[in-house]
Amino acid sequence: MPKILVIDDEPGIIFSIEHVFAGKGIEVLGAEDGETGLRLVADESPDVILLDIRLGNRSGLDVFQDIRRLDPKSLVVFITGHGTADTAIEAIKLGAYDYLVKPLDDEQLDQVVSQACAISRMMHVPAIVEEADCPEDRPQRLIGGAAAMQAVFKQIGRVAPQDVNVLILGESGTGKELVARAIYHHSRRNQAPFVAINCAAIPESLLESELFGHERGAFTGAEHRRIGKFEQSHGGTLLLDEIGDMAPGTQAKILRLLQEGSFERLGGSQAIAADVRVIAATNQDLDGLIEQGRFRMDLYYRLRGVTIRLPPLREHREDIAELAHYFLFRYNRQLGTAVQSISPEALDLLERHNWPGNVRELQSVIRESLIASAGPTVIAEFLPAELHRGEGGEPESETEVRPMPDMDWRSLPEFVESAVAEGQKDVYRRALEQFDRLIVAAAMRQAGGQQNRAAEILGISRVTLRAKLRHMHLAVEKVLLPRQTEEPRN
Structure with missing residues (x-):
């Protein structure tokens, strides 16, 4: 209550x-x-x-x-x-x-x-019931205490109960689908289906069939009747993600459906009622596309019953710490890691980064840092190199960050001594990464390339080992062949 x-x-x-x-x-x-x-x-x-x-x-x-x-x-x-x-x-x-x-x-x-x-x-109830890469007991939430996000929450609260179409605008990675699901979750249609389709991910020749369905024999290869997304979401909500990438012909059919409240499957003649709330989302400038003749103005006005603009992460930096700790919890469970906190220096780097990829980029960075971390705290040295640069993407000093070469145990001290003497940047993190790489490679060689056995040797889960192998770009043959072909030393 x-x-x-x-x-x-x-x-x-x-x-x-x-x-x-x-x-x-x-x-x-x-x-x-x-x-x-x-x-x-x-x-x-x-x-x-x-x-x-x-x-x-x-x-x-x-x-x-x-x-x-x-x-x-x-x-x-x-x-x-x-x-x-x-x-x-x-x-x-x-x-x-x-x-x-x-x-x-x-x-x-x-x-x-x-x-x-x-x-x-x-702000307290999940907006997404489940995600494929999300721990079962930790669904994704809408997060944001900044004024810019509070304004978005306020808009969602106002529009969710109203049965109007919604247009969500925002850069890639800002969480447009999450907002669409929140609108659905708090609407009167939340007991009916929520269906999402990425218009940019489906070839133009197949998109109409995905949206409207088709009858048997409608085209070559149509051996069975197919129910489209509009029919699947009857009574519920349909998210048309990346609407700006939709071809003009498909735009015309969407417009007709919104005007008449019905549609026909491809190859069919029977009108099918469409009781669907449409939420459209895009990272493109629709006004510019309209001027170029690439997007229909009449469809634009049909879709934007209410427009919600999502701010990029750089415009609500005060939410970065909360988001980072949320992703820390999620990926600890998923990767089998036990990192408990983020150091003040690391948080400072996170909050100063410009985040061109927005929340999705932050999510990826936290996941990568957990894989790289060797203790209970994410420290600045474990964050990706690009976060150690300024907003313009250039290194903060004239010293170039050099890539780590592959090496054996005996050359690691030489690398450290040389790097420190030369005044290179980020030596601590890069040396730890190389040390981690050597340990993982040694365990994989000892286990004969068997990941279960290597994980047991290292005392980590197989999921964590696989994540480390991907992060280090290590393949089984890469860790086995060098030692097998190495000439014996005198």
């Missing part, structure tokens, strides 16, 4: 809010001063907090700052008199969710609180 906390020094306000939500499945807690309210925030973890801007001898803004220190993700709605709206707007700039003006309008109060509760659920 959602739980809201009202902090107001007027008992009548608390009573009236309790009355509005009576019988609606929302628990209302009340506090007549800031100190009591803060105790309830700590003890009860309310989903939404309604906070009076003026609380006797204490400013609501001060209480708000204390609330954010207790729970940075808390959703706070300010209650203000007519003369203090400017103060409430200032609070919004500081991170409050919304504000309401006295005397409270019951309908507006209900709407704002319901939307805020929906957003609170999104």
Whole structure:
């Protein structure tokens, strides 16, 4: 049951809010001063907090700052008199969710609180039920306490209950499909199917069949009737990912379906009803594609019932630490590693990187760093070399980062001495990587190339060993042949 906390020094306000939500499945807690309210925030973890801007001898803004220190993700709605709206707007700039003006309008109060509760659920309830590469008990979540992401959550909360088409815009790796799934998860269609199709990943000649299906004999090789994505998602939601890559002919058929609410399978003549909510996503500039004649303007307006723009990761850097620790937990389970933390120096590098690949790139970096780590903490030396460069992609000093050559045990000390003497960068991480490489190669040789046996020798899981082999680009023949063909030394 959602739980809201009202902090107001007027008992009548608390009573009236309790009355509005009576019988609606929302628990209302009340506090007549800031100190009591803060105790309830700590003890009860309310989903939404309604906070009076003026609380006797204490400013609501001060209480708000204390609330954010207790729970940075808390959703706070300010209650203000007519003369203090400017103060409430200032609070919004500081991170409050919304504000309401006295005397409270019951309908507006209900709407704002319901939307805020929906957003609170999104921040704590998985948006994806399962992913192929995700541990079973750790589904992917929407994460983001930054103002830019809070604005996205607010949009999702508003649009999810409305049965309108949605257009999601954002760079590659920003999480467009995750947002689409969140909209679905919190919509009235969430008991019906969610179907996603990447329009850029399917050849143009096959895309129409994938979307609309086909009858037997519709074309060469069509030996059976095929049910398309629109039919599969009947009553539910269909995500058209990378819509900007769709061919004009297919765009025309999508437009007709949206206009008429029906379609025909390829090779068929029977109209099939299409009760589907369409969510489209793209990383392209659709306005530019329209000007070039590559995207239909009428389809664009049909798709953008509501437009959600996802910020690139560089525009909400304050979320990087939370995202990094989330991926740390996920990949610990998946890789069989036991890394517990990320050092301050490593976090600093993560937060300064420009992230052209956005959250997907961060996810990959954390996975790679876990594979490279040799202890309980991800340190800066284990992060990829590109993170040790500036935003322009150039090394931070004139010393070139040299690739690590293959070597044997006896040459490793020579490499370290030489690299330190020459003032090379990143010697510690690169030496540890080479040492790790030598150990793995030795275990693989001792095991005769059998990964199960090599993992047992090393005391790690087979999954971790396979990940290390991929990371090091080591093949069985590469670790076996050198020793088998090496001439004996005198």
